[in-house]
Amino acid sequence: MRRLPILSVLLFLTTPAWAAEATVEDLSWLSGQWLGEEGGKRMEEHYMRPAGGVIVGMSRTVRPGKVPEVEFIRIAPGSDGKLAYHAHPMGQAPASFPLVESAPGLAVFANPSHDFPQKITYRRTDDSLTATIEGPGKDGAVKRFGWSWRRAGEAP
Template sequence: MGRTILVGLALLATGAGPATAMPGWLTGCWSEQKGPSWTEECWTSPRAGNMMGSGRNGRGDDLRSWEAMQIERGADGKLVFYGSPKGAPRVAFPELSSGPREIVFANPQHDYPQRIRYWREGMDLMAETSLMDGTKAYRWRYKRQLGS
């Protein structure tokens, strides 16, 4: 019996499905400009089951906020988004759902956000944070920064 068949039978026996691929379509640096306000996010390409991200936003020359982010595979095989705003302890948001160009992470115990969604619309990267029911949503439409 081939290895592929054995792996498939093992997945069926445990009820586990195939692992979600890392969202390589996030890779690069992205920005949104709304008048003097700006937001930027950069993601490394997937490597060793990990993607590192950073984000910052501000107004004009003033930095308002920044965040260190990470996507990695959890013990259950699903992806987990970790956010650490302004150096605070990181918070885990396990994968809720995913598709070829979309991924949703959620943590209903967190105050805000509880849900983090990324998806692509054409060449743009979309991002949305909200409560679990979709209320208090805030959305970004990022354009790829030149050179990334």
């Protein structure tokens, strides 16, 4: 009878289920309508529940007297079959960020060849959602920006 080394068995038993290749359903915690306000601007993130292997989302920032900033988002497998955050910000070229880390309530997407941002992190805690983007600034120093939202409703 062949026996597995004890370390292999322990690693198998202690490896969380989410450590396997993530699926779009694993990120269903993003679903919903998220609202925030900061410095006179209203920030919204809306994510539909996963369907057909895709989460569809949009972001809108409204400032008094200015044209709203809008971004369309699709979280779906990329050309390599792995999950990615596909962003299409208003007035900019689309960019894709492969999922590099995930856990319940956490998703980290990164694309080191993109100018800025190179990393996008989403975290959910109860009825709160935060996002951070980061990457190199023009001076080479790391720039980081973050947003926070509260749940406003369920996703359609």
